[in-house]
Amino acid sequence: ETGVTQSPTHLIKTRGQQVTLRCSSQSGHNTVSWYQQALGQGPQFIFQYYREEENGRGNFPPRFSGLQFPNYSSELNVNALELDDSALYLCASSSPGPLYNEQFFGPGTRLTVL
Amino acid sequence: DQQVKQNSPSLSVQEGRISILNCDYTNSMFDYFLWYKKYPAEGPTFLISISSIKDKNEDGRFTVFLNKSAKHLSLHIVPSQPGDSAVYFCAASYALAQFYFGTGTSLTVIP
Numbered sequence: 057e058t059g060v061t062q063s064p065t066h067l068i069k070t071r072g073q074q075v076t077l078r079c080s081s082q083s084g085h086n087t088v089s090w091y092q093q094a095l096g097q098g099p100q101f102i103f104q105y106y107r108e109e110e111n112g113r114g115n116f117p118p119r120f121s122g123l124q125f126p127n128y129s130s131e132l133n134v135n136a137l138e139l140d141d142s143a144l145y146l147c148a149s150s151s152p153g154p155l156y157n158e159q160f161f162g163p164g165t166r167l168t169v170l
Numbered sequence: 171d172q173q174v175k176q177n178s179p180s181l182s183v184q185e186g187r188i189s190i191l192n193c194d195y196t197n198s199m200f201d202y203f204l205w206y207k208k209y210p211a212e213g214p215t216f217l218i219s220i221s222s223i224k225d226k227n228e229d230g231r232f233t234v235f236l237n238k239s240a241k242h243l244s245l246h247i248v249p250s251q252p253g254d255s256a257v258y259f260c261a262a263s264y265a266l267a268q269f270y271f272g273t274g275t276s277l278t279v280i281p
Contacts, residue, residue: 060213089269098174098259098271099214112268146213159269161206161213 058083060149060162068168069137077132077165079147087111088130089159090122091146099146105130134167142169173197174262176272184280189247191275193260196241200262200270205234205245208257208274217258218245250279 061080069075081088087106091099101114105124119135128149134141144166148159175194183189191205201222206214220227220234220243227234233246247254257274 091271096273098176098261098273099269101268101270104268114268148213158216158219161215163211163213 060147060160062145062147062162062165064165065163066166066168068170070170071137071139073137073169074133074135075137075167077134077145077147077167079130079132079149079162081128081130081147081149082160085149085151085160086128087150088124088128089148089150090130090132091148092116092141093144093146093164094140095143102132137169139169142167172273173200174260174270174272176258176260176275178275179273180276180278182278182280183250185252186249189245189250189254189277189279191245191247191258191260191277193243193245193272194241195243195262195270197262197264197270198238198241199264201265202263203234203236203243204261204263204269205232206259206261206271207254208259214259247277250277252279252281255279 063078089104090102093099103113104111108124121133124130144164146164148161150159204219205217208214218229218232236243257276259274261269261271263269
């Protein structure tokens with residue numbers, strides 16, 4: 057069973073640029089959630105995708121957008137990058153059922169905005 | 171607004187003793203609570219959860235206690251082992267919607 061993978065591992069961008077982060081969900085999982093974890097903070101929910109539709113969104117501006125593909129992999133896109141967007145971005149996959157709340161996290165993508 | 175709070179950034183415990191990690195929340199609508207463990211350079215790993223209809227859930231060395239009236243939950247690890255050294259996050263959700271995480275407690279188990 058393949059776990060959750062994310063790419064790239066690290067990324068450096070400059071203010072105003074756009075970035076795309078990618079996530080492959082665990083086999084059999086059809087729900088993907090994205091989180092932003094700033095230094096010294098806990099993960100903050102950005103949004104969730106279920107069967108290719110957005111299924112909930114946290115308190116993030118519209119320049120944070122996402123996609124989920126038919127194979128349930130997902131992308132997080134951030135436009136007009138700001139310095140405060142520097143953080144670890146975590147992707148988590150899960151599947152409805154008795155263990156629905158057991159989200160499986162990937163290792164994250166470390167984004168640095170200069 | 172931080173709806174889930176972990177007020178102890180760090181905790182050190184001797185091997186074999188009990189580790190108690192605490193978490194407070196403000197939203198009385200939360201109905202599901204989870205603990206995650208995170209090692210450096212890895213994503214958080216699910217540890218144990220509890221529904222709001224229960225006040226205790228055990229899984230091996232790990233027990234989570236929920237006090238709804240106090241809006242408080244705690245994770246007990248006994249006996250603590252050096253491999254338990256990690257950052258522990260508590261999280262809460264409402265109606266299986268978004269998850270709110272605390273800021274984490276770094277546990278060090280001293281051999």
